[in-house]
Amino acid sequence: MKVTEKDVRYIAGLSRLVIPENEMEKFTEQFNQILNYADILQKIDTTGIEPTAHVIPLSNVLREDVVENSVSNEEALKNAPAVHNGGFKVPRVIE
Secondary structure, eight states: OOOOHHHHHHHHHHTTOOOOGGGHHHHHHHHHHHHHHHHHHHTSOOTTOOOOSSSSOOOOOOOOOOOOOOOOHHHHHTTOSOEETTEEOOOOOOO
16 A cells, blocks of 8 residues: 555644654655554464563462451551551641
């Protein structure tokens, strides 16, 4: 498939891009190179190859979720500069 300058103008309009007239030939050539490469890729025999999202296999690297004892409220607040109603007292942010 050969892309023309008219096609490039149309695609640029859809993309809301302004391509200067002096660069139109360059963009047309680049579009054609991209499509030629896509044609080459279409000819590759991929039978027996599973589709993948990543080139290398990935695994979940998170640790198991284990219930453990946590610090008490008093322990968490013992070094707080100010405490209010059993929580950290902070400066007002929203007025």
